[in-house]
Amino acid sequence: MTCVQAPAASAATFTAELVARNSRRCVSVDRASTANRAGIIQYDRVGGTNQYFRLG
Structure with a gap:
């Protein structure tokens, strides 16, 4: 995996x-779920909010 920096809030x-x-696929939260225990999948890079992760 590689980490690609995105604009931060x-x-x-x-x-x-x-x-x-x-x-070259992104780690994505399945169906953009916000529920606990949501599935994690690899998906084409589309820039959806379910493909960005906040660290820190």
């Missing part, structure tokens, strides 16, 4: 996409 927050090296 604030300087204290780092937002990133996680991209698989071989498939």
Whole structure:
């Protein structure tokens, strides 16, 4: 996996996409769910909010 920096909401927050090296697909939260235990899948890179993760 590689980490691609995305625009952050604030300087204290780092937002990133996680991209698989071989498939070039992003880690995505299945169906953009906000529920606990939501499924995590690899999906084409479309820039949806379910493909960005906040670190920090």
